[in-house]
Amino acid sequence: MPKTVGRSARDHKKWVKKMKRIVIIDDHPMIRGALASALRSDSELEIAGESGDGEEGLRMVLASSPDLVVLDLDLPSLDGLSMIRRIRAQDGKMRILVLSAKPDHVMSPHTQQAGANGYVNKVRDLSEMLTAVRSVLHGFDCFPANALHTSKSSGLDSLSPREMEVLQYLARGVSNKDIASRLFLSDKTVSTYKTRLFEKLGLSSLAALIEFATLHKLID
Numbered sequence: 001m002p003k004t005v006g007r008s009a010r011d012h013k014k015w016v017k018k019m020k021r022i023v024i025i026d027d028h029p030m031i032r033g034a035l036a037s038a039l040r041s042d043s044e045l046e047i048a049g050e051s052g053d054g055e056e057g058l059r060m061v062l063a064s065s066p067d068l069v070v071l072d073l074d075l076p077s078l079d080g081l082s083m084i085r086r087i088r089a090q091d092g093k094m095r096i097l098v099l100s101a102k103p104d105h106v107m108s109p110h111t112q113q114a115g116a117n118g119y120v121n122k123v124r125d126l127s128e129m130l131t132a133v134r135s136v137l138h139g140f141d142c143f144p145a146n147a148l149h150t151s152k153s154s155g156l157d158s159l160s161p162r163e164m165e166v167l168q169y170l171a172r173g174v175s176n177k178d179i180a181s182r183l184f185l186s187d188k189t190v191s192t193y194k195t196r197l198f199e200k201l202g203l204s205s206l207a208a209l210i211e212f213a214t215l216h217k218l219i220d
Contacts, residue, residue, distance in 0.1 A: 020137050021048040023064065025057035025071040025083070026099065031122065035070065035099075038130055054078030058086055065091065068137050073100045073107060073168075074220050078182055081114050081165045088115035097136045099129065103217050104144040110161045118142035155201045156216065163200070164218075166193040170206065171213030 022045060026032040032050055039045045048066045051057035054075035061069050061083075069087065073080035084096055097118040098111045108119040118136040120129050121144070135142045159167065162183075169179045176190045183190075203209050213219050 018044060019046045020044060020068065021046050021064070021066040022068045022070060022133070023047075023049045023051075023057070023061050023066045025051045025054070025061075025069065025075065027052040027072060027075055031072075031099075034126065035129065038126055039133065052076070054080070054083055058083050061087060061094075062090055065094070068095045068097060068133065070097045070099055070133065073098060073102055073111070079165065079168060081110060081161060081168075082182060084111065084114040084116050085161075095136050095139075097132060097142070101217075101220070106156055106216060106218065107164075108143050110159075110164045112141075112143055114161045119144060158200050159197070163193055163197060166190060167197055167209070167213060168218055170194060170197070171210050171219045173210075 022039060024032050024036055024039075024047065026035075029052065032052065036047050036050060040047060048064050049060045051060055052075075055077035057071065057075070058078060071080050071083060075083070078086075080098060080100070084098075087094060087096060096116045097120065098107075098116050099120050099122060100107060100111075101122040104119065104121055111119050118132050118141060120132045120142070132142045156164075165183065166179060169182070174182075176187050176194070179185070180187045180190045185193075197209065198204060201209070201212060203212060210219075
């Protein structure tokens with residue numbers, strides 16, 4: 001009987017190792033589903049997990065150690081900037097691509113400083129998102145060309161990534177105590193950040209801060 005020609009166990013193991021594992025974290029099911037479906041059509045890519053929640057997504061990432069994390073910035077429980085920081089504290093090599101609807105020139109520099117490898121706006125075509133995924137997986141950083149042109153008149157260019165995190169939490173109505181818990185800070189430190197934000201942005205109240213964040217599309 002002729003011997004069946006096929007992939008050996010060793011060859012199969014090598015083939016499996018070539019697969020790039022991706023975790024997608026986005027609280028919009030349609031966007032998450034469309035991206036996952038498109039990525040699955042590539043035989044070299046594997047969806048290792050999906051989540052619509054920041055805390056759950058972080059646990060998934062740290063447990064599975066994927067090659068790439070694609071994440072949104074506005075997430076329940078834990079926002080994207082906070083997630084990037086926590087991932088980087090555990091893994092300096094994992095590739096991270098941010099997929100967001102926030103203004104490129106405002107948020108892209110902050111994600112880069114926090115440790116992301118790329119930033120793609122959700123208004124882009126799916127084909128552009130897939131190109132960014134492959135570029136980041138191959139070791140390239142992928143940020144929009146206007147990332148360095150943050151508007152100075154608004155005062156946003158003066159904020160650190162941590163201050164931007166606190167700003168977005170405050171603008172979404174999260175209490176100082178909850179912010180402190182999510183960012184592993186003391187209540188006093190969060191109050192200090194809040195004071196700095198008011199000073200740097202020329203604001204005098206939380207209501208004004210929320211209006212400012214809404215105007216600059218920092219929150220959905």
